[in-house]
Amino acid sequence: MGKYGRDINLKPTVNDIARVAGLSLATVDRVINDRPGVRNVTIERVHKAIKELGYVRDTAAANLARGRIYNFHFLLPESNNEFVSMLEQQITELSEVLTLERTKLSFERVPAFDPQAMARIISKMDPQDVDGIAIFGPENSSVREAIAQIKKRGVAVVALVSDLPDSERDHFIGIDNIAAGRTAGQLMGHFLAQGRKKLLVITGSMLARDHLERRLGFDQVMSEKFTDIDVLPSLEGRDNPDLLERLLPAAFATTPDIAGIYSSAAGNAGLINFLRLNDLDQKVMVVGHELTPLSRDALVQGTFDAIISQDTGHLVRSTVRVLRAKSDSLPINISQERIRIDVYLKENMPPLGS
Amino acid sequence: MGKYGRDINLKPTVNDIARVAGLSLATVDRVINDRPGVRNVTIERVHKAIKELGYVRDTAAANLARGRIYNFHFLLPESNNEFVSMLEQQITELSEVLTLERTKLSFERVPAFDPQAMARIISKMDPQDVDGIAIFGPENSSVREAIAQIKKRGVAVVALVSDLPDSERDHFIGIDNIAAGRTAGQLMGHFLAQGRKKLLVITGSMLARDHLERRLGFDQVMSEKFTDIDVLPSLEGRDNPDLLERLLPAAFATTPDIAGIYSSAAGNAGLINFLRLNDLDQKVMVVGHELTPLSRDALVQGTFDAIISQDTGHLVRSTVRVLRAKSDSLPINISQERIRIDVYLKENMPPLGS
DNA sequence: TTGTAAGCGTTATCAC
DNA sequence: GTGATAACGCTTACAA
Numbered sequence: 001m002g003k004y005g006r007d008i009n010l011k012p013t014v015n016d017i018a019r020v021a022g023l024s025l026a027t028v029d030r031v032i033n034d035r036p037g038v039r040n041v042t043i044e045r046v047h048k049a050i051k052e053l054g055y056v057r058d059t060a061a062a063n064l065a066r067g068r069i070y071n072f073h074f075l076l077p078e079s080n081n082e083f084v085s086m087l088e089q090q091i092t093e094l095s096e097v098l099t100l101e102r103t104k105l106s107f108e109r110v111p112a113f114d115p116q117a118m119a120r121i122i123s124k125m126d127p128q129d130v131d132g133i134a135i136f137g138p139e140n141s142s143v144r145e146a147i148a149q150i151k152k153r154g155v156a157v158v159a160l161v162s163d164l165p166d167s168e169r170d171h172f173i174g175i176d177n178i179a180a181g182r183t184a185g186q187l188m189g190h191f192l193a194q195g196r197k198k199l200l201v202i203t204g205s206m207l208a209r210d211h212l213e214r215r216l217g218f219d220q221v222m223s224e225k226f227t228d229i230d231v232l233p234s235l236e237g238r239d240n241p242d243l244l245e246r247l248l249p250a251a252f253a254t255t256p257d258i259a260g261i262y263s264s265a266a267g268n269a270g271l272i273n274f275l276r277l278n279d280l281d282q283k284v285m286v287v288g289h290e291l292t293p294l295s296r297d298a299l300v301q302g303t304f305d306a307i308i309s310q311d312t313g314h315l316v317r318s319t320v321r322v323l324r325a326k327s328d329s330l331p332i333n334i335s336q337e338r339i340r341i342d343v344y345l346k347e348n349m350p351p352l353g354s
Numbered sequence: 355m356g357k358y359g360r361d362i363n364l365k366p367t368v369n370d371i372a373r374v375a376g377l378s379l380a381t382v383d384r385v386i387n388d389r390p391g392v393r394n395v396t397i398e399r400v401h402k403a404i405k406e407l408g409y410v411r412d413t414a415a416a417n418l419a420r421g422r423i424y425n426f427h428f429l430l431p432e433s434n435n436e437f438v439s440m441l442e443q444q445i446t447e448l449s450e451v452l453t454l455e456r457t458k459l460s461f462e463r464v465p466a467f468d469p470q471a472m473a474r475i476i477s478k479m480d481p482q483d484v485d486g487i488a489i490f491g492p493e494n495s496s497v498r499e500a501i502a503q504i505k506k507r508g509v510a511v512v513a514l515v516s517d518l519p520d521s522e523r524d525h526f527i528g529i530d531n532i533a534a535g536r537t538a539g540q541l542m543g544h545f546l547a548q549g550r551k552k553l554l555v556i557t558g559s560m561l562a563r564d565h566l567e568r569r570l571g572f573d574q575v576m577s578e579k580f581t582d583i584d585v586l587p588s589l590e591g592r593d594n595p596d597l598l599e600r601l602l603p604a605a606f607a608t609t610p611d612i613a614g615i616y617s618s619a620a621g622n623a624g625l626i627n628f629l630r631l632n633d634l635d636q637k638v639m640v641v642g643h644e645l646t647p648l649s650r651d652a653l654v655q656g657t658f659d660a661i662i663s664q665d666t667g668h669l670v671r672s673t674v675r676v677l678r679a680k681s682d683s684l685p686i687n688i689s690q691e692r693i694r695i696d697v698y699l700k701e702n703m704p705p706l707g708s
Numbered sequence: 709t710t711g712t713a714a715g716c717g718t719t720a721t722c723a724c
Numbered sequence: 725g726t727g728a729t730a731a732c733g734c735t736t737a738c739a740a
Contacts, residue, residue, distance in 0.1 A: 011453065013733055024711045029735060037709060056454055060414040061733040064716050097687065099365065100410055182701035190545050190659075221701065305544075308702075313689055333451065335667055338704060343697035347536035347575065348662075350692060367717055378727040383719060391725060415717035418732050 012053035021049040032057060059328065063102060072132045072323050074107035074160070075121060079239045081266045082292035083312070084109075087136075090316040103320060112239065113207045115140035122146035125155070132156035132323030134173070138207045139164040156326035158319055161310075162210040170326045173318050175310045175341045177210045181217025183341055184262050184287045187306050188218075189226035191285050197259040200251060201234040202244065204265025214264040214289070232258070237267045244270030252278070260285040272298050291344055299346050309342040366407035375403040386411060413682065417456060426486045426677050428461035428514070429475060433593045435620045436646035437666070438463075441490075444670040457674060466593065467561045469494035476500035479509070486510035486677030488527070492561045493518040510680035512673055515664070516564040524680045527672050529664045529695045531564045535571025537695055538616050538641045541660050542572075543580035545639050551613040554605060555588040556598065558619025568618040568643070586612070591621045598624030606632070614639040626652050645698055653700050663696040 018028045023046065030038050031046040049055075062068075074091055076084050088107060095105040111117040118135065119142035125133070132155060137143070144167045147157050151168050163172040188199065201218065204211040215234065222231050235251055237244035244267045252258060261284055263271055268288055275281040281303040288295050291309040298304035318337045325332045372382045377400065384392050385400040403409075416422075428445055430438050442461060449459040465471040472489065473496035479487070486509060491497070498521040501511050505522050513519075517526040542553065555572065558565040569588065576585050589605055591598035598621045606612060615638055617625055622642055629635040635657040642649050645663040652658035672691045679686045 014735095015733080025734080026712080026736080027710055030710090033735085039709065042709080058418075058454070058733055060455075061418050061716090062735070064412075064415050064418065064718095065733075065735040067716060067735090100412070101414075179702055183699055186699045186701045193547055217701075311694070317690065336671065340665070340694070340696065340704060341702040342694065343699070343702060345537055345540045345697070347540045347571075348533055348695040348697060350694060368719095369717080379718085380720085380727055380729095381725080384726090387719080393725065396725080412717055415732090416719070418716095418734095419718040419720080421719090421732060 011058075012055045013058075014055075016053055017046060017049045017055055020053060021045045059330070068102060070103040070132070070324055070327060071130050072103065072105050072134065072320060073125070073130045074105070074134045074136070074319070075110050075118065076107055076136050077112040077239075078109035079112040079266070080241065081239055082268075082294060083266055083290045084136075086290075086292060086312040087316065090312045094313075094316055094320065098320065103324070105316075105320070110137060113138060113205045115143045115207075119143045119146040122150055125150060127153040127155050130155055131327045132158070134158050134160040134319045134323070135164065135169070136160040136162060138162065138205075138209065139167060143167065156323050158322055158326075160315065160319060162208055164209075171322050171332070171337075173315060173322060173337065173339065174210070175339050177213035178217035178220075180289075180308050180341050181214035181219075181264065182221045183217075183343060184214070184264070184289075184306075184308050185218040185221030185226070187308075187343070188260050188262055188285065188287050189221065189229065191287075191305060192226075192229065192260050194228075196228050196230065198230045198232060198255055198257055199260045199262065200232050200255075200258050202237050202261065202263045202265065202267075202271065203234045204237060204239045204267070206236065208265070211265050218262055218264065229260075237265060237270065239266035241267045241270035241273075243267070245274050248274040252280075258284060260287070262286075263288040265289065268292070268295050268298070272303055275303055291342070291349065293352075296349060296352070299344065299349060302346075305345075307344045309344055310339050311342060314339055365412075366409045367412075368409075370407055371400065371403045371409055374407060375399045413684070422456060424457040424486070424678055424681060425484050426457065426459050426488065426674060427479070427484045428459070428488045428490070428673070429464050429472065430461055430490050431466040431593075432463035433466040433620070434595065435593055436622075436648060437620055437644045438490075440646060440666040441670065444666045448667075448670055448674065452674065457678070459670075459674070464491060467492060467559045469497045469561075473497045473500040476504055479504060481507040481509050484509055485681045486512070488512050488514040488673045488677065489518065489523070490514040490516060492516065492563065493521060497521065510677050512676055512680075514669065514673060516562055518563075525676050525686070525691075527669060527676060527691065527693065528564070529693050531567035532571035532574075534643075534662050534695050535568035535573075535618065536575045537571075537697060538568070538618070538643075538660075538662050539572040539575030539580070541662075541697070542614050542616055542639065542641050543575065543583065545641075545659060546580075546583065546614050548582075550582050550584065552584045552586060552609055552611055553614040553616065554586050554609075554612050556591050556615065556617045556619065556621075556625065557588045558591060558593045558621070560590065562619070565619050572616055572618065583614075591619060591624065593620035595621045595624035595627075597621070599628050602628040606634075612638060614641070616640075617642040619643065622646070622649050622652065626657055629657055645696070645703065647706075650703060650706070653698065653703060656700075659699075661698045663698055664693050665696060668693055 014028050018025050028046055031043050091105050091107050110121055115138045118137045123146045147167045157169045159169045159172045161174040203215055235247050286304045287306045288304050289308050291307050295307050322332055368382050372379050382400055385397050445459050445461050464475055469492050472491045477500045501521045505511055511523045513523045513526045515528040557569055589601050640658045641660045642658050643662050645661050649661050676686055
């Protein structure tokens with residue numbers, strides 16, 4: 001016996017189960033895969049043998065035999081948005097690697113902040129074509145209904161980035177956005193030196209749950225710990241850089257002494273342009289969301305001071321693992337699937353191609 | 355054809371190669387696995403077919419046929435250290451999941467800060483028993499030599515947490531410690547309000563590369579951007595809580611007005627005890643390393659203000675993926691294997707069991 | 709309702 | 725040097 005245990009007691013196989021239960025492979029397989037046409041007594045016998053031997057099915061072998069191919073489809077918001085583009089890129093990249101693992105990934109853009117459109121698209125999908133979908137978008141009753149329907153037809157569903165908590169989605173893959181908002185608040189509070197300061201919050205859409213939650217968390221911390229900071233009414237930029245760039249001058253005209261900005265949604269391009277054009281980029285403390293090429297640059301230049309982020313690679317890989325597990329009714333490793341709230345300063349930014 | 359591409363053109367298999375090359379499966383297999391006893395002309399023919407068809411071997415099927423079991427062994431420092439315990443726990447947990455994937459994990463403790471002992475232990479290992487090892491410890495010529503030897507005998511080697519850059523290790527799995535130190539510096543600088551402040555740095559051992567690098571990065575940022583902060587000579591705690599608790603009173607006796615502490619190594623228990631016993635825990639700004647049960651609590655209580663961390667689950671999973679890839683001479687996905695420098699405030703701390 | 713046997717893509721043991 | 729052929733653990737026609 002090797003010191004590091006090279007020779008372990010082999011795990012039992014379907015053959016062992018068949019032998020112990022005194023049945024054929026086919027019957028064992030029927031039971032294992034809940035296929036019809038087996039007497040209850042027989043089912044029991046198989047289950048007993050499985051328990052006794054501690055059998056766990058070898059998924060790799062099973063998939064090999066089936067020639068199974070997983071088809072997963074992402075529904076992403078149709079907005080001019082670096083974060084979403086990064087998701088797309090990760091999907092495309094991962095897709096190549098995954099062909100080896102019999103997994104196909106695809107995506108499509110869905111009108112942003114438009115639950116009706118989302119519901120329509122979900123409803124039109126053919127369960128023959130997809131084993132699982134990942135939905136990044138707002139929730140309403142139509143969306144809930146569409147999800148319930150497609151789930152009933154055997155398609156696994158996860159909510160991506162923004163949760164759909166009242167739907168029947170199998171899982172949510174994304175960060176705790178309240179905590180993310182709280183983190184932004186804590187950083188902002190610490191970064192702004194003592195004294196009465198004014199703070200602007202930029203949000204995306206009041207329809208987007210993730211935006212709402214961030215705002216909520218941020219306000220919690222502000223009112224709990226940093227009562228000397230004035231939080232101004234928020235600016236709703238709809239993740240649209242141009243709109244944002246048009247809205248900002250008015251905000252600064254009304255309140256010229258804004259000391260900090262929490263940019264809680266997308267559309268950073270507009271904000272960065274505005275700050276640089278008006279020579280405010282080194283004066284205002286800015287905390288933003290999502291590490292993208294633009295925000296990276298802003299961090300390096302000192303236009304941004306911190307970025308709260310979530311790893312798009314992790315989001316996509318996690319989606320695939322979870323959808324696969326759900327399609328096979330297998331358990332998931334929660335700790336591996338938990339998406340971290342990343343905090344980036346200029347110093348700990350990971351290198352670009354990552 | 356399904357809308358989401360259910361039917362893709364199947365990937366070529368060894369059978370296709372054999373057919374195209376006009377050879378048998380056995381010969382193709384010999385070539386693919388560099389086994390001897392094939393004429394050069396034949397080898398060429400096979401390679402040509404592989405190129406033409408774009409063949410990529412199905413690892414799952416290969417492992418199934420081989421009945422291969424991967425054996426990976428971790429060498430961890432023998433010190434009273436929560437971080438190392440967390441690594442052990444992750445190894446143990448992952449090990450269970452991985453038996454399904456024909457992978458056995460084991461670990462042993464090696465005297466800390468003792469490269470000779472490490473070299474001895476590596477040299478004594480039997481390549482029959484292990485396919486790969488992960489080394490967490492300091493480097494010296496004996497260690498380098500031991501690594502070179504064991505690699506020559508076909509064992510994959512990765513450096514874990516602390517790099518062994520001049521050795522022949524296949525890969526380093528851990529964070530960029532210079533950047534981690536810089537991050538700590540940046541946070542500390544921002545958190546300490548303006549004015550001449552005194553700052554204490556606690557290090558582990560000057561032998562440990564990771565500790566040295568963090569100190570280096572921290573000092574870089576301090577001298578570049580926060581010149582009004584006085585960085586005191588560092589305290590070498592050797593990752594030993596008791597030693598640290600004995601050293602701290604003297605440091606505070608000499609310099610009572612210490613405003614910040616950067617605890618760059620392990621042994622936080624001693625620091626926390628000292629601060630609480632002396633009523634300093636809410637007064638001194640503390641940045642520490644590694645999210646552990648103790649440091650989590652310190653963060654919640656406000657004894658610590660920020661923690662720089664690396665995810666132990668990610669470290670262990672990444673080690674396994676990389677060792678597997680290296681044993682099979684397969685490529686790795688660099689971006690998935692890059693370990694993030696996590697920054698935790700009280701607000702974005704992940705829930706405990708993660 | 710149950711069993712037999714072929715096959716998934718790869719490796720390994722024989723022969724020739 | 726090369727080629728049949730069985731085997732890995734599981735699924736699935738097709739028979740019985």
